[in-house]
Amino acid sequence: MLASSLLLGASAYFGGRDWCGTQTNSPEFLSSVAALQALEQTADAVDARQSGATANITIPVYMTAFVNTTNSQDILSDNDLKAQFDVLVESYAPLGITFTLKNTTRIVNDDYAMGFDYYNFNGIKAETKQGGYDTLNLYYVTNMDPTEWGWGSCTLPTSNITSDSLWARLDGCTLVSYTVPGGTNDGTTYKGQIAVHEVGHWLSLLHTFDGLSCDGPGDYIADTPQESASTLNVCPVGRDSCPDEPGLDPIQNFMDYSGEGW
Numbered sequence: 636m637l638a639s640s641l642l643l644g645a646s647a648y649f650g651g652r653d654w655c656g657t658q659t660n661s662p663e664f665l666s667s668v669a670a671l672q673a674l675e676q677t678a679d680a681v682d683a684r685q686s687g688a689t690a691n692i693t694i695p696v697y698m699t700a701f702v703n704t705t706n707s708q709d710i711l712s713d714n715d716l717k718a719q720f721d722v723l724v725e726s727y728a729p730l731g732i733t734f735t736l737k738n739t740t741r742i743v744n745d746d747y748a749m750g751f752d753y754y755n756f757n758g759i760k761a762e763t764k765q766g767g768y769d770t771l772n773l774y775y776v777t778n779m780d781p782t783e784w785g786w787g788s789c790t791l792p793t794s795n796i797t798s799d800s801l802w803a804r805l806d807g808c809t810l811v812s813y814t815v816p817g818g819t820n821d822g823t824t825y826k827g828q829i830a831v832h833e834v835g836h837w838l839s840l841l842h843t844f845d846g847l848s849c850d851g852p853g854d855y856i857a858d859t860p861q862e863s864a865s866t867l868n869v870c871p872v873g874r875d876s877c878p879d880e881p882g883l884d885p886i887q888n889f890m891d892y893s894g895e896g897w
């Protein structure tokens with residue numbers, strides 16, 4: 636239900652690449668979402684008796700910007716981060732999910748701003764993480780190399796977590812700085828929708844094309860049309876990669892790869 640309701644507001648065209656770095660294929664996680672799917676089928680019967688039933692979830696958010704000394708004044712201002720936060724709020728509002736911005740932190744550090752490799756950056760996350768496992772930390776990294784780690788990645792939720800565990804301290808989403816609304820790179824002006832996609836992962840959503848097949852569970856969401864391939868940053872209106880299954884490809888779903896309106 637969540638995935639299919641999380642729709643892009645616009646669909647312009649850009650060229651591009653596979654940009655999401657979130658790893659969604661752990662057996663433990665897939666088992667969890669399968670259990671949620673079964674639960675949702677039961678919950679639907681209850682929801683039918685509640686008009687306009689929504690989740691009404693409120694998530695505290697901390698935003699941390701890692702900038703280097705040469706452009707510390709130019710990018711990821713508080714206004715940029717607030718604009719990104721507003722896009723999150725606006726995109727999730729129809730689902731009854733809202734966010735409260737606890738604070739923004741700006742760390743000027745040339746090493747941290749590089750993003751490092753994945754494991755080193757985990758150390759920085761563990762050092763700067765704020766709040767508990769119910770709290771979303773968004774880390775914006777000035778010089779992170781998207782060809783290596785994508786433009787964004789999040790940790791997926793996991794069960795049996797304790798707040799002092801390493802996995803809890805590494806929790807959150809890491810994003811390239813120019814993906815905030817108004818950020819620019821290679822002639823593209825971003826709208827903050829990469830973060831909307833990544834936060835979908837943080838909330839447990841898979842890609843709409845998960846499994847890359849017309850068979851199987853797909854994203855485990857009952858009303859997401861089956862899709863056997865991502866949009867890969869294009870906007871193929873009317874595409875139907877699984878013509879024997881109901882519905883056209885969900886190309887305007889944030890959890891496809893047409894985020895940013897590609």
Ligand SMILES: [Zn+2]
Nearest residue numbers: 655657832842
């Ligand atoms: Zn993704």
